[in-house]
Amino acid sequence: MDYITELAEKGAVAKQAARQLATLSTAVKNQALLAMADALEREQAVIVAANAKDVEQAEANGMVRPLIDRLLLNEARIKAMAEGLRQITTLPDPIGEVLSGWVRPNGLSITKLRVPLGVIGIIYEARPNVTVDAAGLCLKSGNAVILRGGSEAISSNTAVTAIIAKAATAAGIPDGVIALVETTDRQAVTAMLKLNKYLDVIIPRGGAGLIRTVVENSTVPVIETGTGVCHTFVDATADLTMAQDIAFNAKVSRPGVCNSMETLLVHSGIAAEFLPAMLERYHQAGVELRGCPETMNYHQAVRPATEEDWAAEFLDLILAVRVVDSLDSALEHIAAYSTRHSEAIITRDYNNAQRFQQEVDAAAVYVNASTRFTDGCEFGFGAEIGISTQKLHARGPMGLAELTSIKYVVNGNGQIR
Amino acid sequence: MDYITELAEKGAVAKQAARQLATLSTAVKNQALLAMADALEREQAVIVAANAKDVEQAEANGMVRPLIDRLLLNEARIKAMAEGLRQITTLPDPIGEVLSGWVRPNGLSITKLRVPLGVIGIIYEARPNVTVDAAGLCLKSGNAVILRGGSEAISSNTAVTAIIAKAATAAGIPDGVIALVETTDRQAVTAMLKLNKYLDVIIPRGGAGLIRTVVENSTVPVIETGTGVCHTFVDATADLTMAQDIAFNAKVSRPGVCNSMETLLVHSGIAAEFLPAMLERYHQAGVELRGCPETMNYHQAVRPATEEDWAAEFLDLILAVRVVDSLDSALEHIAAYSTRHSEAIITRDYNNAQRFQQEVDAAAVYVNASTRFTDGCEFGFGAEIGISTQKLHARGPMGLAELTSIKYVVNGNGQIR
The missing domain is CATH 3.40.605.10 (Aldehyde Dehydrogenase; Chain A, domain 1)
Structure with a gap:
């Protein structure tokens, strides 16, 4: 037939x-x-x-x-x-x-x-x-x-x-x-x-x-359905232990799925304190690191990120890392490169948490949790047919x-x- | 530019x-x-x-x-x-x-x-x-x-x-x-x-x-948005005065809009009683009538309906009329020709009202009311940007x-x- x-x-x-x-x-x-x-x-x-x-x-x-x-x-x-x-x-x-x-x-x-x-x-x-x-x-x-x-x-x-x-x-x-x-x-x-x-x-x-x-x-x-260029932004006031665990989980637990993190954004105020150990942990786990110039100062394994890397859905053990100097810069970066799937901020600042959840345009916007939770079962729906990345319906x-x-x-x- | x-x-x-x-x-x-x-x-x-x-x-x-x-x-x-x-x-x-x-x-x-x-x-x-x-x-x-x-x-x-x-x-x-x-x-x-x-x-x-x-x-x-081939089905048990008023309103009150009726379906059990006066009322109001062979028996102004007429959105003082011999025939006709906008049944039969509302696939399904009510203001929304005839969103x-x-x-x- x-x-x-x-x-x-x-x-x-x-x-x-x-x-x-x-x-x-x-x-x-x-x-x-x-x-x-x-x-x-x-x-x-x-x-x-x-x-x-x-x-x-x-x-x-x-x-x-x-x-x-x-x-x-x-x-x-x-x-x-x-x-x-x-x-x-x-x-x-x-x-x-x-x-x-x-x-x-x-x-x-x-x-x-x-x-x-x-x-x-x-x-x-x-x-x-x-x-x-x-x-x-x-x-x-x-x-x-x-x-x-x-x-x-x-x-x-x-x-x-x-x-x-x-x-x-x-x-x-x-x-x-x-x-x-x-x-x-x-x-x-x-x-x-x-x-x-x-x-x-x-x-x-x-x-x-x-x-x-x-x-x-x-x-x-x-x-x-499906394309996820997801970010985690580690704010200046983040609990750095929590931030490290979440950022590690979001990238490494299952890199091939759409809710995994592709780009880590770090506030310049805590970059020197946060990034060396974080980058070493990724490096030990076999994550290929591609960073902005400042990020490259914190670990020798970091290669320069290209413009394409900021927009890439790697679906693999590859991570782009960028130091940003404010919440506004993080929001601008996310608005420019996000596929509006899942985005997270790690912070202890009430206003920044509020602004991030209000201003980021994505299906799921997290405070102090891994983007990996965007999933029908994790949301309690019992099953899922897919994850919509459009706004209609x-x-x-x-x-x-x-x-x-x-x-x-x-x-x-x-x-x- | x-x-x-x-x-x-x-x-x-x-x-x-x-x-x-x-x-x-x-x-x-x-x-x-x-x-x-x-x-x-x-x-x-x-x-x-x-x-x-x-x-x-x-x-x-x-x-x-x-x-x-x-x-x-x-x-x-x-x-x-x-x-x-x-x-x-x-x-x-x-x-x-x-x-x-x-x-x-x-x-x-x-x-x-x-x-x-x-x-x-x-x-x-x-x-x-x-x-x-x-x-x-x-x-x-x-x-x-x-x-x-x-x-x-x-x-x-x-x-x-x-x-x-x-x-x-x-x-x-x-x-x-x-x-x-x-x-x-x-x-x-x-x-x-x-x-x-x-x-x-x-x-x-x-x-x-x-x-x-x-x-x-x-x-x-x-x-x-918008295309409405809407039907009114006058069931065998309909209150015929109510049926006449609703069927007249649905066609004549504003024929150029999408929620106006384009085809009237009449149960054969009451066709001889209902149609002569109904058709005469339409005729007096200047409605051009196109009917099935049985409908043509009830008024001399009725011209034969073509296959295209059953599917037509006239948006004008033109009405297609068909006598059907059961609720099932009415449902079949509606399933075949409806644009899924607004459909109505006029009946006093509980089961038929239930079946009609459950089985007809349309945005609005009426019992004993005019299809003309499908409208943001009439529904109480205060305003409307249009009437969706799709099922998504x-x-x-x-x-x-x-x-x-x-x-x-x-x-x-x-x-x-």
Whole structure:
């Protein structure tokens, strides 16, 4: 089947199925999620066999080891995927929630309710667990989903989707609520970005290149996720022990994720006291250091930072370090280079803490904590479909509520205007 | 100045100004709105003179009388624009509102706050009052705005913008918060749609053609507004007097707006009783009737409806009428042709009312009231910037709250992950 036909067929079925799904009870959706989890565990041999094909192909193509590891599915990982679905059943169902309501002077009663978005397109790379995770979150929030994973995982994704979709249907979910684009032709992505007739939103999950492609080419509304050039500013009054622990954690605990710190800003008033030990600790941990001229005075391992370094999302054990002479300079630097994801100040000064949180424009703005907490689970949402770095619709970690829209239900007794 | 330079300059200034505006108090913003209102009234001679140029040009171009009337500014209309700004000062400031907050087990305190979107682009047609209205709503919600009005109103818009922007600046609002694209080159719109560096969102206000152009070409996130193919379904158990009044009001009270009814659906069980008098009332009011074969039996003025008529937004005294044999048929028709704006059922049946409100996918779903109530003022929002027909970010009438985003402010005392 060519991709145009595939997308049109799956889109039309998903749109129809979404209408029915929107009216199903929480109990039915939870039963389906549990059935999907059981099916994954029951059919794990099928999944492992399908995954072996992807891994074999990846090795033949010379894929590097860490990426092959991300691709790999084994008993433990399949169990984790199933547990993820069971976890989603414990989350409150957002659909039908009354957000507000009031009566107008003419007697019209207006109620604002949460409803599903409809049909969500998810375009993602590599890891097959996203398939299960995204399908589960969309189902619980009453949305049909059309998944488009990376071609490297096509065999795994096809097997996994077939298993969970079948289990969902058997549990009373309309056919077509969970669909995978099986054509690996890259043009299918381009076509999906123009599928306004059937898709209500597209969420890209992956590297900066994928996200840019989606934002630049989609006519379907997009929720942009993920790019994080995050800063930590160590103010003149910071508790330097706390500052060192937070700044170390923000860079080193998991450098490959979007909420890790990429640039450390240090107030000139404490730079001489703070930076030598801090830089040595990074150096010992294998962090490559790129600094401004003053920073270079405090440790011999620091290489000069270029203009590109200030704007870089390294996603690696690389850190840019700059000494700034005031809170204002820190705010200017952040305004110029931040991707508005997560920003932190370490300070004991009340006014500076207030100003930083008010003036920094980012999804999450921290005082005296690591930027690494910007995450659906750490925020207490129970799960996340991604971290929005745009301002429209959703910002920051997106849980089930961020996969919903609203509807005004208006009750009258003959009102005319 | 060429439009590329103009957009880049105004965009950069607006982005910088938006950072400062975001931190201003409600009192400062309200003072500015009052100063803008006073300035409009004080300088009305300047506005009327500028408007006369637009009107003269429009007449020379052979613009039809109703459009020239929309374009015209006189003392009463300028006073209404000023009053609109004063009205905005009475609305609650959405910025800084705490939407929710909680403490995590590790002691991190998370607060979800309303913040401005940043810089809003508004692309609109004809009426110069939109310039003032949009500028006022954006200012109150802490957003900078870049306005692009129709070329027919360029002289009026330039005069009005200069007056209100100057008054705002004198009242302490950063320079550049209110900007107008003065180049009338149509390419300026295309360039604006790609101005991701400076614009956080674009809201088009105008006809279906403008909205389609924006949705199809913008890489900046868009809030789609306005197209309304709205239905009223008269159920078998409807109070027929109420049904007639509502169906008449929904079509005739103001046919040129998006919340007016375009298609009347009537249950076959009451068609013979309901339709003859209803159709005659429309006919007397000058409504052109296009119906299904059964409808044609009930009045000789009814012409056959084509497939295009079911999907048409007439915005005129034209009505499509169809007899359906069940609630399910009505729901199917609505699902097929609705633009998801406003839909109504007239019924005395509890279950049908419930099903209609649950199953119809639209911004506003009415029982026993006219679709004409879908409007920011009628909903009690005090003002509106438009009516969103998309599901992302905002749906239905958009007031000040819909011009905001959120920010998570996180307070810790050394938390690391």
